[in-house]
Amino acid sequence: MWRFLIPLTIALFWPLAPAFAAELSVKVGVLKVEHEVELPLSRLDIPPNDLGFAGARLGINDNNTTGRFLGHTYEVITASAQPDEAEAALDGMIADGVQAVVLMAHADEVLALADHVAERDVLLFNAQAEDDYLRTDECRANVLHIASSRAMKADGLAQFLVWKKWRKWFLIKGSHPVDEAWASALRRAAKRFGAKIVEERVFEDTGGSRRTDTGHVQVQKQIPVFTQRAKKHDVVIAADEAEVFGGHLPYHTWDARPVAGSAGLRPVGWHPGNEAWGATQYQRRFEKIAKRTVRTLDFQVWLALRVIGEGVTRTNSTDPQKIKAYALGDEFELGIFKGTKVTFRRWNNQIRSPVLLAHDRMIVSVSPQREFLHKVSQLDTLGYDEPESNCKLNQ
Amino acid sequence: MRSRLTALMAATALSVFALPAVANTIYVSNEKGNTITIIDSETLEVTGTIDAGARPRGITLSPDGSELYVCASDDDTVNVFDTKTLKRTHTLPSGPDPELFILHPSGNPLYIANEDDNIVTVVDVKTRRVLAEIPVGVEPEGMGISPDGKVVVNTSETTNMAHFINTETYEIEQNVLVDQRPRYAHFTADGSRLYVSSEIGGTVAVIDPKAGEITKKIEFAVPGILPEALQPVGIKVTKDGKKVFVALGPANRVALINGETLEVEKYLLVGQRVWQLAFSPDQKFLYTTNGNSNDISVIDVEKEKVIKSIQVGEQPWGVVVSPN
Structure with a gap:
């Protein structure tokens, strides 16, 4: 009703x-x-x-x-x-x-x-x-x-990470279809701006409740184990739109690396900071x-x-x-x-x-980054550009 | 290389060209530093720094130069300083988050844009009382007043209008739609023309105040600068109306427009994120606040050249020069 x-x-x-x-x-x-x-x-x-x-x-x-x-x-x-x-x-x-x-x-x-x-x-x-x-x-x-779109957000994030020279990405993807959609936008962005996904792992959603009284005790043991022995990487990228694990990655990864994507540094349409x-x-x-x-x-x-x-x-x-x-x-x-x-x-x-790049409290940067140029509008460095799109509206 | 050249030019200017005999005082509000930098216009040296309250932006002087008014945006007040003692004497009620204001040519009242509440607050600077609150468009910002003091113009950044307010009745008499995010409104000395800058639109509207119509939109283009970075903000016009200076924000340039042809004649390279402008009283010099390089640039108005930059506090925003 x-x-x-x-x-x-x-x-x-x-x-x-x-x-x-x-x-x-x-x-x-x-x-x-x-x-x-x-x-x-x-x-x-x-x-x-x-x-x-x-x-x-x-x-x-x-x-x-x-x-x-x-x-x-x-x-x-x-x-x-x-x-x-x-x-x-x-x-x-x-x-x-x-x-x-x-x-x-x-x-x-x-x-x-x-x-x-x-x-x-x-x-x-x-x-x-x-x-x-x-x-x-x-x-x-x-x-x-x-x-x-997801591609616009992924491109905004990729431009910043490449500008930082954090080119080696360890991608951790959730097991839901929306996670794959987000991961595929991130893979495309990596390729487009010269980053490399050195390793990709899937974090299976095994169900169960999201929060328990002492959940952090297990998380502290599980996430390091899950992320260990990854190929050498600069940054961990979470593709977790379904929100199963991304929030648990920062500070728990085996290697001391920053987290971006669905947690840590996130590309967002708006941020209250x-x-x-x-x-x-x-x-x-x-x-x-x-x-x-x-x-x-x-x-x-x-x-x-x-x-x-x-x-x-x-x-x-x-x-x-x-x-x-x-x-x-x-x-x-x-x-x-x-x-x-x-x-x-x-x-x-x-x-x-523009895409805002933010962590929990602060705006870190705003993409497009100045260094990525475009013949029509710098904003068209974000997402699928006209030649890449099959849509031909308003011609 | 460029800075050395500038320094050389400045040194030449100082030694060869006579500067005004009467030294004026330049006051610069430093938005991040929470200070006012005080500069002697003859030596172009910083002579002092005073605390200005939280996030000082808009800054102006009484016509006789005895009182300095500063919008302390994060304190939700206007601080008033005695320019002789450089002590704060009192505050004026401003409404929340005052950013820009303009003083009536007679010295009273003060018209303040309150961005949060979509109003213009009118304050009697003598009795320190609010005379009126005038509802305007969304995010009021720029304030200009006609030389005869009869019309105050406010620009609203999200509504994208210049509102013409009758200073006797406090009624809005006309509205002119301009381009996105109008920041500043400035009348020519004869009152025949109003210039309004649109930061995001990237244009300056030339308005006939009587007809309430835009007669021309001035656009900007600098080779090698992204069009999005050409964001006009502060405007100043020489008394004869012939030279119009427009600060172009992150383009780090001041555009010089011919007031007769309304064509841009040149772009003067100044410091980073140039925001507001002020003339010396004799209009031989123009001072620009450069928010991201923490300095002001000094422009020789006749020679149309930048002759010096002076380091001030953190993130300079507004500037005003004493008449004496």
Whole structure:
């Protein structure tokens, strides 16, 4: 049973906008497809109930603050749905008059939903799914990708590790399909930027509970044994999206080596430690309304709403096709607190975005690294570039 | 090689060209060092350093030069110093996280951008009371005021607008959409033109303040510099309106724009991450704060050359020069 959460209409306290501006009202849906998730390894990582939705609230606030000077008002309707009810939820939003819907869903669900509404006048935003095949083979004209893909994140990490001259990687991969997807992005990145995977091991998920009272006692014995006698390496790379072992690697590896990938130094879309380029103000605005720090999914839902807001502001229209054409056009640019403006890749509707490299508390670096050049945009050194993609949208 | 050349040029400049007879004082806020560096404009030597509060950024002087105002961003206050004693005399209420402000040409009030709350706070510097809080766009930052003091312009970095505020009614009278992340707004001395820099957009909008329309967008290009690094921030214009200087942030250059043709004429290499600018009162010199090289550069305005760099505190942000 899907249900609408609290409608987040923002009341306007300010005087009406100047009479010359056209009054426009924009309605955006935010749809989350619910999945059972395993508990994370660390209790600090337990997802908040409003994950993603809080980003939508800030996005709507920001859009309305701007909109009131133009006579534009924004409203968001949010829904959580089980996978088999997602299409009905999306239909409900369209019946309610939304011009765009931001999806928090798995890749296959994004595709199914996109195909389900292919003939409808609504624009979809993929805020969550990182699968590269959505950007290289199964592109959809009605979906704009806000989440960075696995390849973009892996390339961002690889550029930094190669810059550090940590070229010999010991890759430890989990036994779930998502782990293999992440590992394959990391293998590709190693090859692309001149690193070498000297050894690869699989950490089998044998089930059982994630946390026990004295779990650390066994971990301290198991991880060193698991990682011993690896070929000479500079860094241990964890491919553990399913979160089975990655968090246990730092300080437990047999050899004294740093850990990167799914633990240690992680490539992320957002990090609450980011203070540069006005990020502090962004974080404070978010923390004021959500009473917690920003997570990557919050950032990506917020960004989708800002793309919509920017499209409406600059085109003075709520037509989804006009907003899409503007976002993909030469005029579009958006500041997203990562130091450079972002634009879209026209061939696959993916937003170009820097990747933050961070450990638990601090930003370590931001990729692309300056030394990796590109003839179009340095951001295109991250992820599959146009010649490597089978998608030929907007030609 | 370059630094030696610069030093040589500076030495030549000092010995051959007469510097202004009256020494002015240059005040530089050091964002990371939490200090103000004080420099004598004649000798170009650092004469002192004072504590400025946590994370000092915006910095300005009263018209008579007797009071120095500094935004202490992390203290959520504006610190006021007596320029004679260099002691802090009092603070002004600023609202949270003040970054940039501008003083009315008469010396009162002070208009402060509060980034967190999407407001501009108006403070009476005499009574030290908040006169008004004006709601503006998301992340207000740049502040400019018309020479007649009738219009204060605020730029909002996420809304991407220049908001024109009537200083009598505190109402926003018009809004102009500009490129991404507008940082700074600056009127020409005759008030006929407003320049607004957009850091992420990489442009400077030339605005007709009466019509509220952009008449031209100035773009920048430097061979060998990535376009993304050309991030315009601080702007200063000579009194005659003929020379427009724009700090280009991580491009480590100040662009010199012809105020008549609005074409970029040259790029002056300064220190790293050049942020804000200030003229000497006679406008013979322009000083630039270079955040990542911990120095300021001195530009000879007439010769259009960088003549010296002076080491200051950690991460210099803002600069202001005393009128006397």
